[in-house]
Amino acid sequence: MHAINRGDLDSAYRLIDAAHASLLTERGTRAEVAMALGTLSTAAPPISPGPPLTVGELAFRIGVHAATLRSWETEGILHPEREKATGYRRYGPDCVRDAEIARQLRRGGYPLPQVARFLDSLREAGGEDALTEFLEAWQERLARRGRDLLAGAAQLDTFLTLLDHR
Template sequence: MTPRALRPVDLAREHGLSAQAVRNYEDDGILPPAERSASGYRQYTAVHAQALRAFLALRPGYGHRTAAELLRAANRGDDEVLFRLIDQAHAELLHERDVLDQVTVALGDLTAAPVPDDRPAELSIGALAHQLGMHPASLRKWEDAGILRPHRDPITGRRGYPPDVVRDAHVARQLRRGGYPLRRIEQFVDQLRAAGDTTALEDVLAEWRVRLRRRSGAMLAAGAHLDDYLHTRAPDRPSYAYFTFRKVK
């Protein structure tokens, strides 16, 4: 018995989407091309329904763009691109987790390290740039963005960076490495200045760690949906989850 053809609205209802969104996903290559009825209506199948489930499951962990690229690669049967995209996303997530750990360590160093007696009252822009491994022009850009507030010599106009501004620069450097935009960093540094300590940064780091944990969990859960779609699309192809289980067993 031939399975009943599914309409765009049938796929949409499962996820609270509009029928037009489902059609758009097909037009974007996220869903494989549908057959058309004699009157021109799209006729979807269980394969399309599983493709949509896989895409929506992938999106929270991988983001819309990568999730769409994953489905396009799956629809082409391009395993090389598919697995490369998965590996790249996991590598980027690991890199962000490493940066978070580095920021956490840097915070501990900033709060725990004693200030040496011979430490200069202020650093020059060149000295601070060297300490951070940056170009002085980047520090001037951060100043324009409101992130840094160096002292200016009233006669020469030269910038001087006292310890609290040096702290802000180190914090900004680590947050920038973590992918935070300048506007978000400026808001955070303002909170740090107002608080007078690093409590605000600890809150940001805790929020960051929760976000990474959620992404990791979403990527893990989405793998099962993607594997189901690959198997639904090509029933003769063994499920990767099943193959791995059998091999370990």
């Protein structure tokens, strides 16, 4: 409204366009996460207790090269602990589960950045069931914001029409 009151319609339109573009980008991110969740052929593997695995042990367990696990760490997909004395990676139960999910998503054709975003969302939500609920609530928020943007645009159009008729 400040731009409108200054008579700077171009800036106002750019701000409106940016809000719509931001909403579209967020819809795309949500869709990526939902699609990745739907790609998983089974529920996330249960977290099994036990001693942490080395990079070689985990690579063997999930059928990838150790270099793949190191690259997934670089991409932010995995966050292994490090032994203080040696600096060796140690993959605890959460990390093993994430590696198994990452392997499944990669086999489904998902690029590394999407896998990282999905796992971040899964961790943030607290598990697959919580992520499903989170995605539903996120969809509702996106729909509400979309409606609010439309309502705001309609009111702005009414206001601009009144200004034109003065």
